[in-house]
Amino acid sequence: MVETIAALGPGEFAPKRVEGSIARQILSTAWRSTGFRIGFTVFVLLLVASAVWPELSPYDAVKMDMKARFLPPLFLGDKWAWGHPLGTDQLGRDMLLRCLVGLRYSLFIGVTTVALMFVVGCGLGLLSGFRGGLWDTVIMRLTDAQLSIPMIILAITILGVSKPTVPTIILVLGLSGWPLYARVARSAAVAERGKEYVRGLRVVGAGDWRILFLFAAPNILPPIAFVAVLDIARIMIFEAILGFLGLGIQPPTPSFGTIISDSRKYLINAWWIGTSPGVFLAVALTAINLMGAALEKARNKVYGGA
């Protein structure tokens, strides 16, 4: 019985359920999986560390210290030196601090970019699915066109030719990713438009915009938002790639891509410079991917799909 109700989708039966909104159902289902809990714990730890440690650390992420160059990490030196747990880089800067500041930028760019893609994509998608007609035709042709252009070449071209700053990076990455969201939101909006409660609201005299933003959007958007979590990881990798190519955040500001790119020269004698940011990034990405996968599974379960 519960399955049949869930299979009917959101909207019709949502108010009757004790659990409340779809968002809460998805979250509570996901919370029951071990993968989500592990991912969530690691993610929160990293988030807190990157928020707090750079403020507390006695070092500066960009200031050089020539006397402290190439110090090995804690467990490798002759004696344990707690000053630099992850060692220092070629300019004597604390690696732990640089990694955490890099993580800050990486997370910030990942989350903001996905938020931008989500707002632009879902906004246009809802509009196109709900209003139909000319809106639909224009917006969908636009998505088709953009999906068939290799955006990566476009992105690195723009960033390579203009000076990359945090806002331009977010803008370029965000503009390259919105069409997929538009497609998903549109198909959900088309399905929602035919539902009983929307017709009911029309009869009562509610306008299109009012129905869309006050009633339909709260049903359509949360499931898409949960799947967007996986995109954060994708964008974070992309940001690191840009940094690696020299098209991301410019040095001396630490970012994973530039640190790893610079570290290549010292790979043989000071391997830790390139390794630790990679491990940080990989751990953060695994955490996000674990959460994202669990949320996606939970969404499918709540919707009664596969």
Added chain:
Amino acid sequence: MYIVEFLLKRIAQGVVIIFLTSLLIFTLLRVVPGDPVRLIVGGMAPANVVEEVATKMGLRDPIIVQYGRYMAGLLHGDLGQSYLRPKSGMIATGGEYVDPTRADMAGVGELILERLPLTLQLAGVALVFAFLVAFPIGIAGGLRPNGWPGVLAFATQSLFVSIPNFWLAIVLILLLSVQLGWLPALGYRGFAYVILPAIVLAVEIAPFLIRTLTVSLGEIMQSHFIDEARVRGLPRRRIVYGHALRNAAVPLANLLGIQLSSLIGGVLVVEYIFDYPGLGHLTVLSVVGRDFPTIQGIAITTSAVFVFVNIVVDLISYAIDPRVEL
């Protein structure tokens, strides 16, 4: 007849897409700040020399005029000449005065044709590696989604998708090439040089293959026609390989069309790190050097490959499963 109509329609659409991409890139390159002439004549050259060279190169004409000239050349199969690369293959920027209007700059067409086979080789080997890993793991995971094969599939996929490709490349170079000396890493002097970059690319592709295989195979194994095949008494091997996998191949083919864009991104980075002289390597160097004609040529080539692969994917899907709408 149906297929001919489909092909004509898609090719026409493809031409429009390629045209739009070229227009977009062309305009962006000229609108976004960053003057290639400044790089060509060198930082010390006075402003009037910059203007003189720019005018001679036609870069001060209205964009529409420039684009018209470019398209006229393109229709004759001429992609223009590189700003940076002379025919001899050496790159000269900065100090030495290079005149890009000279006839001895390399043609963009030749530059691309030279490198395209190398990139295709890399992509092909990487796909083979990825399938070798993904097939056993993905099929096992799809057949027993709740047992340990399902867990293994999920774990591999989560791990692989979380490793940044450029970092993996550096670690592999350090371990397999520098420390152990098993494989060559940088440049290209024979097939052995493909293996390491291909492994890195394969790690990037494999998780998507594993995921699609497990999900679609899992769904298919629960469908009625599989039950029916069981009732008919077909051996399990025949059910899995003859019936289930054939149907799982359609989403797999579609996936390759969708993932092509990120595959191109991967090729770009991997070629750059391994100094592998393919198209991706050329792209990065051209972007950094603001070599407009080469960037345009690459963008056109890439979108042509894009269009072509997506048409092929649709044809393959149709060949496997005629219910698919073209």
